[in-house]
Amino acid sequence: MTLFPIFAQLTGxxxxxxxxxxVAERKAQSLLRAGALVRVGAPTLTPALSELASQGRISWLxxxxxxxxxxxxxxxxxATSDNELNAxxxxxxxxxxxxxxVVDDPANCSFHVPAIVDRSPVTIAISSGGHAPVLARRIREKLETLIDHSTGSLAALVARYREVIRKAHPQLSGRRGFYDWLIDGPVGGALRSQQPEHAETLLQQALKQPQAPAVGKVILVSAGPGDPGLLTLKALRALNEADVILYDRLVSQDVLDLARRDADLVYVGKSPGENHHQTQERIHQAMIDHARAGRKVVRLKGGDAFIFGRGGEELAVLAEQGIAYEVVPGVTAAxxxxxxxGIPLTHRHVSQGLHLLTAHSALAQDQPDWASLAREKQxxxxxxxxxxxPEVVRQLIGHGMRPDMPFALIENGSRPGQRTLTGKLEDLEHLAREHAMQAPSLLLIGEVVRLSEQLHWFxxxxxxxxEAVLEAA
Structure with missing residues (x-):
């Protein structure tokens, strides 16, 4: 069966x-959203349909x-359960x-209801001819992850200015380029940032120019700890739209494999023993150079860029240079x-607080408040x-933390090679050496670690x- 795809105007x-x-309830609600005057015929109705009828939103036969x-x-x-009646x-x-x-009966259908991606006024319909609805649903799920919810707002804005755009760019090639700029440039970025008035101002300003110049931007994307399944939908979209991706040492290959195939992948990670200040300066300059060349740059950082990731420093440089940017937060390593x-960071009666620190601060001139960190129930x-x-253990025990306080050292968290080492704080140094724990590793300290015996799963x-668990029991 070959179907001819159409979109029906049902308003009124x-x-x-x-x-x-x-099933009839779902269909009625979809038709209402399309503006149709819905009549529902049946001896009885679901509570939701009854409510719609009492509100006068549908007519009940x-x-x-x-x-x-x-x-x-x-x-x-x-949409009844009686096949003969449906036929x-x-x-x-x-x-x-x-x-x-006829629901679930393609042979008796003269039209099919597709799986829909709704970005009104943009609507994407997917049909399998009624033969594989699960496949259509899976395709819809993939499209949902790729198409930003601001697409509808952009379409509505363009509709209002369509004739003005046509007059400003009478040649088709120029008009196409302008629309590409609208989608990929600062207007689309402003809509994604929920700034519709600013987006419209930018559009009006661009229409006063014969041709909008190529304008680049930087998207600061947090890649999470390594498992590509933990990427946000916005992060995935950014990777698929990037011209250039500047990525760190802790970004996993599985995450990079999701990037646009023809994007330039540029490694800018810092290595142990390297002058990190100079490397950071090179990163800043690379972002500036690529953006000024009109490219869409993704600055891809492991974990979350705003938690010990220098994300704020990089945005400050972009702001000083007048370069547009967006931020896509991610799942931080902790x-x-x-x-x-299998370790909840807070747990009733066990831990009511959470402190995130970088262990480098243990040797820094401005050290944390170790006495406060050594307290119980956090x-x-x-x-x-x-x-x-060694310095973390020395400081915490020296400031009053119990030597038998549980710890967990998690190596390659969320990745296929994850290893979790648990023990008492006083034994941390020699156990880490015994099991050859390597970076990247995250250290957790607190009574919540005991729960990993029951909840560990990966x-x-x-x-x-x-032994400590048995004593506590």
Whole structure:
């Protein structure tokens, strides 16, 4: 069966839904969103349909189906559990030249209801000809992740200025370029940032120029701890739209594999022993140069760029240079590693607070308040902690933390090679050496670590807390 795809204008037009169950309810609600005058025929209705009828939003034809229900309607959907009745409705509709859909019965349908991606006024419909609705649904799910919800706002804005754009850019090639600029440039960015008035101002300013110049931008994208499944939908879209991707050492190959195939991948990671200040300066300059050349730049950072990721520093440089930017936050390492190790960061009666720190601060001139960190009923999360383990242990125990306080050292959190080492704080240094724990690793300290014995579910776990657990029980 080959279907001819169309989009029906149903605003103010009567349509009929035969059936009063949950399926009929979904169909009626979809038709209402399209502006149709919905009539529902059935002996009884679901509570939601009854509510719609009492509000006057649908008309209820109470009772069993009669052919007169089809009078004056533009289309009909048969959604009862009676196959013979559904077939009768379809036959009568065919004779009256009324478009008919029978739910889950492609042979009796003269039109099909597709899976829909709704970015009104933009609508994307996917059909399998009624033969593989699960496949159509899966395709819809993929499209949902790729098409930003601001697309509808952009389409509405363009509709208002369509004639003005046509006059400003009478040549088709120039008009196409302008539309590309609208979508990929600052107007689209302003809409994604929920700034519709600013977007319209930018559009008006651009229309005063014969040709809008190429304008680049930077999207600061947080890639999460490594599992590509933890990327946000916005991060995935950014990777698929980027011209250039500047990525760090901790960004996994699985995440990079999701990027646009023809994007330039540029490694800008910092290595141990390297002058990090100079490297950071080179990163700043690379962002500026690519953006000024009119490219869409994704600055891709592991974890979350705003938690020990220097994201604020990089945005400050872009702001000083007048370069447009957006921020896509991600799942930070502490949250992801703890979850994958089965360790809740807070837990009733055990931990009512959470401190996130970088272990490098243990040797820094401005040290944290170790006495405050050593208190009970809180969880400590140390980033970049492998080389500083002895100092962290010394400071915490020296400021009053119990030597038997549980710790978890999580290596390669959320990745296929994840390893979790648990034990007592006083044993942390030699256990980490014994198991050859390597960076990147996250250190968690607190009573919540004990829960990993029961809740651990991902990767390997080396448990040196069992004796303490038995004593606590």
């Amino acid at each position: 037009k009567p349509v009929l839904v035969v059936g009063g169950g949950s 109470a009772g069993n189906f009669v052919p007169g229900w089809l009078d004056d309607v533009w289309l009909v959907i048969a 009768q409705v379809a036959k009568l509709a065919e004779e009256a030249r009324i478009w008919a859909n 949250i992801a590693c703890a979850a994958y190790a 969880t400590l999360g140390f980033y970049m902690g492998v080389t500083q383990l 990767g390997q776990r080396y448990d040196h807390l069992s």
